[in-house]
Amino acid sequence: MAFPRPRSVFERLPAYRAGKPAYSDAYKLSSNENPFPPLPSVLERASTELGRMNRYPDAGMAALYRSLSARLGVEEDQLAGGTGSVGVLFTLLAAFCEAGDEVVYPWRSFEAYPIAVDLAGATGVPIALRDDASHDLDAMADAITEATRVVLVCSPNNPTGPVVTRDELDAFLARVPSDVLVVIDEAYAEFVRHPAAVRGLDALAGRDNLVVLRTFSKAYGLAGLRIGFLVGPPAIASVVRTATAPFAVTDIAIAAAVASLEAVDELEQRLEAIVAEREDVMTALRADGWDVPDTHANFVWLPLGADSLDFAAHCAPVSVRAFDGEGVRVTIGDPEINAEFLTAAARWRAAR
Template sequence: MAHPQPRENVTRIPAYVPGRPPTVRPGMTAYKLSSNENPYPPLPGVVEAAGVAAAAMNRYPDMGSAELYAALSERLGVPAADLATGTGSVALIYQLVNAFCEPGDEVVYAWRSFEAYPIAITAAGATSVQVSVTADGRHDLDAMAAAITDRTRIVMLCTPNNPTGPALTQTELDDFLAKVPEDVVVVIDEAYVEFVRMDDAVDGLATYRAHPNVVLFRTFSKAYGLAGFRVGYAVAPAPIAAALRAVSLPFGISAVAQAAAVASLERESELLERVEALVVERTRIRDALLEQGWEIPEAQGNFVWFPIGERAAEFAAAADAAGLTVRPFQGDGVRVSIGEVEAGDRLLEVAASLR
């Protein structure tokens, strides 16, 4: 019997695998280190702002996110016309591909990288062009530049790269952009930008100002601790930002999420204290793992990467037995989020037992 069929490309969309919640174990505090979440609760004042907005839940949110746009414009020093918002930066990936790609157009990105890239690209009927990261988890920018063809519409640069950890330098980025045609959109996906501590770090805002084809993606999910509210934003030249807004889901960001994001922007000093504490913990964890003999790539996000290939499932099982949920990518490695100090101590114990 005949029945409705989705488009052929829909059947090829890879599944997004979310980080599992922690396994409850009697007598043991369990920790979720599988989703790169901020372990701290919301900043003071954010819950209160969200509560005020929730009291008006019978009304639609501001579809134009005017207060959020104004706050971002002031905070970043960019025109509001150069901004676009979405339900997390992942929504902006979908919006960009839908706005700029016809079926069969190509999107170049590093792999392994953020697993939403191939999902959004396939959903739009576009073609993924994956370029393997280097042995130490970095973007191979020379190979990515060589992969650009006359069908390429977008290049995605995830920096710091999720899940491997290293970040691009400004020198590397400038050299790469000089090789990219100006009609190709280049995304600098900076979901973890607040955690970067390195020489010659990418200045995303300066880069966007210097190039008519550069887009920044950022999020409130990581450093700001609003993962449950889904708020992301793009900074882009006005024509690109307008295209992103044109294909966005009407009323996508709830009034509660908008209020929480604005309140979080107003509390940046407190935010930066928490981010710095996570960076210190990240350094402690990576240094200890290196001392144990693990090969851990440079870590510039709020996570560390174990490039252990087929041992990923074994590592994840050992962590689970110790009350830690991590994120295995079978055949590639394991990503572990930076969380509470006790969780870090337990991770080091698990890692030592598997050396």
């Protein structure tokens, strides 16, 4: 009997795997969530919007764009919002790619990249990271062909942590043809303290083929509300806004995002606490003999290879994110939970 069949891509498309649940939120170091609860001012603003949930949200996201324009120093027509930066990425690739196009991206990097590429009908061209877990931008530039439509750059790289520097990106962009779209994914930009790290917004000037992705999920702690955005040339932002499903972002999410931008000083204190804890965790791991790449996000990466799944099981009840055959990513959480993880990691090494 015949029945409706999806596109053939679904015969090979892997499902996105969310971080492993834990018996309490505090023990969940597998999803790169912000460990702090919502700021009272943000929670109050979002809660107010609950009282009008019978109304459709503002499809134009006007309040969000006004606030982002003022905060980031960009024009409103350079912005396109969506359901997290990953939602914006899916929309962007669907709008700019079709069958026969290629998308170059680093690997290992964000797990959603190959899924988004395949769903857009394009062909992924993954390029291996360097030995220090950073982007090999020379190899990525070498991989660009006449079929290349988009190149993805993730800084800091998820799940390994290193950044792309300004000089590295400038040299790379000099080799990218003007008709190839370069996407800088900066989901963890607010955690970066590397003095030479690229800042995607600074790189936009004078370039018509470059966009930057940002999110409110990580530093701002709005992961559950799903809101992110793109900054880029007005012509590209306009296409993405057109391709985004109507009413994709709720007014609750928009209100929380705007309130977060207004509470940036309070959020900055939280960011500094997370960054300081990250440095302490990385220092402790290295002192215990672990090979930990430089990280400028809110996580650390342990390149455990074939031992990744066993190590993740060993860390219970702390939940960490294992990438089978590659490594384990551990989010920076509450100091007490980080200490439990470090104890488990030390016991693992002692037993080897």
